[in-house]
Structure formats: structure tokens, C-alpha cells
Amino acid sequence: MDFLKKSTGHSVVLEEAPSFEISREGATAIGLPALDVPRVEPKKAFIKARVRKARLPELSEPEVMRHFTRMSTWNYAIDLGIYPLGSCTMKYNPRLNEEIARSGELSEAHPYDPPEWSQGHLQVMWELTEDLKGVTGMPGVSLQPAAGAHGELTGLMLVAAYHKAKKRDRKTILTADTAHGTNPASAALAGFQIVQIATGEDGVIHPEALAAVLNDDVAALMTTNPNTLGIFEKNIQTIANMLHEKDALLYIDGANLNAVLGLSRPGDFGADVIQFNLHKTFSTPHGGGGPGSGPIAVSERLLPFLPTPRLEKQDGKIVLVESTPQSIGRVKAFFGNYGMFIRAWCYIRALGGEGLRQVSENAILNANYMRSQLKDVLHMPVNAPTLHEVVFNDRNQRDLNLDTTKMAKRLIDYGMHPMTVHFPLCVKSAIMIEPTETESRSEMDRFVCALKEIIKTPDVEQAPTRVFREKVDETKAARELRLTYKFKD
């Protein structure tokens, strides 16, 4: 572990108090001119004026800058190293996307500009829509949903609208135990009841298991393909046919789309709806770097219900169409998170069809490299061919007083973000690794090397110890959850 001998980046990491505690009364980053009009008491100007003074931190501009910059040095980020969170597809965000999305002509567009002034922006959205249709082989796309889970909810609202249009009330959504974690939550939010299907020993859904629970109350089956074990659902075509015979629909969670670009299209195996997580597959920033974006693609069956406004071409111009009676209406203000569309558009244009296929091929190759390097030390509960991610557990380590959580915590001491742990739920103490295509072999070797060293010489009880924030008491944090700052006086 040569790379651990010297700390990288900052020789000293500074502690930093909350901004409320370093606040100095009267300090400000802006000098305002003296008041040259009569002062008005807020109570007289507003029906509801606040009674108590807002206790906002008061700091000078350099103090504000240093406050946040110091805290940023405690961060871990994809720009610092590997982020092998299985099922999250934490890939590098190319700087080209950022450069283009931040250019003034694009970032300062106003959503109230009339369509005739915004043809360029609408063209970006049009082309992204067409690209997403191409990737999935599905005839309709809506870019509106604000994030992946919002895309799921929108998709399920379309499913509900489909059955409602046929004048029937279907209440059940089936999910596989290898489905993405948000699936049952989205189904419940959309008003459905959830029935879970157990996958077979080989980690996939079997037609017999579906037949046992498939009835006239089933609105749709929700699953991921490849599933959260990284295994391609080989029976998916049969499953789609069985569902369609009952006029139930197939929802594919697009969380794992990074494994199948240019290799398999959901539209070809009978999917009716899929959401894209642009931050996973199409390299837009994740989490706090967002915002997110979760477009959906649909089959012919769901086309009439897609959200409005929709893009249409009339006389060579792109127009926004609102008059579609069966539509579920708007799901997001304006058109969705446009800044993310630009980044995804750039990514797709930069790579092209062949390039996208190579993304998936390399993602699969990298995950299988990790699998080959770790299979002798970690136990694989489902030993089937895997695509872009691989799931182990801690069975081989239990006698060493090591478990999944302890291994993950110790990895932080090696300057790496740990893998996904304790998910999927169908594997006890799961260790789920997805390197993505953007990791080099040497970066993956570092991770493997660190994990093997942890297993060989377990020193985990207090881990992490080498980082700025050492081991935290998770249990206390969860039991005494505090989400707001409490002033001392």
C-alpha cells in the first residue's frame, strides 16, 4: 500500500465549526449604500412579519469562502478516486459536459422564453428524446421527471392511467426480490399494493414463480434487468408475454442500463416503461452535484398517457403540445432539469452508438475483472455469469471476526469509498461492487489490494481511524436523529 505513505492533497486538514458559531455580529460580504428612503417597519409592510430575529450567520466574504473550502477538504468525490457502489453506477463526469452545459447561451436560457426563440434548446431536447428512444427501442419518451425515483412514480402513474382507461381497478404491483430498492416504495406512493416474487437459486425470476401470483389484479411487474445481482433476466421475454396475456405491464427499472447499452433493448423484450437515471448511465453528476434527471421511455400501450407538454415538429419548427386528453399532465415545472439534458446529450454525442456500446462492454469487463480478483477471498452466494456488478458476502470472513460492515469501514482508511453493503436484501450481508467503465485497471487493483489486506490482517474494530472524521456512532445517530442546528442559548 505505497500510496498510503503520504497523505495526498492537503498536508493539514483544518477543523471547522458550524457557521453559526463563527458568526460575528455585523460582519458582511457586501457593503450596502446608506438608506436614502424612509425606513419602513416590516410589521407595517407585511401581514405576517417575523417576530424573532432570523439568526443567520454573519461573515465576511473570505470567511465564507474558507468555511466551505475547508469543509470541502473532508470530502470524498469521484474526482478523488474509485466509488464502487453497486447498483449506483458512480462513473466519472466528463469535464466536456460541464464546459458546454455551463456556457452562457445554454445556462442562462429562460424557461418563459417563447418556443420560437428557443428552437436550439428544443432541438437539444428533441435529439436527446430520439437518442433515448434509440437506446431502448421504445416509441415514446418524456424528459420531465426530476430524478430516477420520480421517473418510477411517473411510470407507475402511466400504468394506473392505462388500466383506468380500460375501466378497471388493478391494485397489485409485483416486484422481484432482486428489484431495485426504490421500486416497492414508488409503487406504494403511486397507491399500489406490493407482492414480492422470490428469485430462483440462479438469481433470476422463473415463469413458474410469476404464474403463482399473476392474476387479474396485477397492474404491472417491476424489476431491473440486469437485476441487482448483476444477472441478466434470461426469462424476461417469457415473463413479458405472460404479463401481456393478462394485459398487465412490464416496468423495467433503468438503474442498470449501463450494462446493456447497444447490447439489449428493453423495447425488444417487451418492456412497457423504463426510467433512465441520467446521472448513472449518461454521466451527469450524482447526488449533491445534481440535480437529478429521470426521463422515461414507454411502449405503444402507454403513449397516449405521457406527460405534457410534448415536443412535436410542425413545418420544420419544434412546438410544445398541451392538448392531449388522456395525458396524466405535468409532473414537473417547465420541462425537467434541462442542464442535465445538455450533459447527457453531450455524452451521447461524444461517444456515438459504437461508443455507448463500448461503455457497457467495458463496464462488464471491469466488473468481471473485480470478480476474478476477489472470488478466491469472498464468497459468491449466487454463482452465475454477471454483467456490470457483482455480489459477494462475508461468509468466508465470519471466523476472522470480520463482517461486511467492518470491511467497508476499514476501506475508508485506505482512501476509498466502500462498496454497497447489505443490499440487495436477498443476499445476507451483501457486498456489492460496481467499478463502472471509467476505472482503470490500476485503480481497481488498488481497491482489490486494499480489500485483501484488510482480510489478511484485520484491524477493524475502531476503523476508520486514518480519516478526519473517525468512527462515528451510527446507532446513536439513528436513535437520536438531529437534523437541525440547536442554538446554545
Place this chain on the structure above:
Amino acid sequence: MSQYPKELQYTKEHEWIRVDGTAGIVGITAFAIEQLGDVVHLDLPKVGAKFKAGESFGTIESTKTVSDLYMPVAGTVAEVNTALTNAPEDITQDPHGKNWLVKVTLEGAPSNLMTADQYQKYIAEASSH
């Protein structure tokens, strides 16, 4: 092991039930608690809530995961162990006794439940995966 009392009946989802006529006491097993790790939150139904056998009647949350709690037998909730909902971490002590979850008035006889011996065999198999 005498850890799993003979007079209780067990489910595959690791709940137990103590049946006395039409009265039942429901809890979760020591094995389940060991798997969950540190328990941080317990969400139980209100008195009077009715459940079918196998239906989820609440959730238990640990630092690792949130799990559903399943009713072993159809019935109506007669009493909730509020001492435990206030201090869910206590569940690790005496989970088959004083740290029960709910008392229920049974509707129908228990079926498809395991004896203590069957349950121990079942969890031994589950741990080998």
C-alpha cells in the same frame, strides 16, 4: 440450544407466537435480532388494527436495514408493548419473553408454523448461505 422456547411457534420470517386459547403474544426471534444488528426504531400498529396471517403489521429498523414484521396468525391487536417502542434497543434482552411486540386476539388457528426444533434446523440452514 434452549434459546428457542418449546412452547412458542415460529415463522420463516423469524416471528414467534405464544398461543393461549384465543390470545396470542407475538415477538421476533433472537436469530432475527442478531441478524439485524443494532435496532434503532420500531413501528407497531395501533390497538384494534386487524391483520391477516402473513400480513405486515409493522417495521423494525436497524443500522443495517428496515424489515417488515409479519403476523403469524390472523387477529386483532389487543395490546402494544409501548415500553419497547420507547426503547427499541432493549429488544436484545429477553426477545422471547418480556420484550414481545404485540398481543393479539386470534381469529382462527395457527397453521404452517414451525416448532422450536424445526425453527432451529431452519436457521442453521439459513446461516450456511
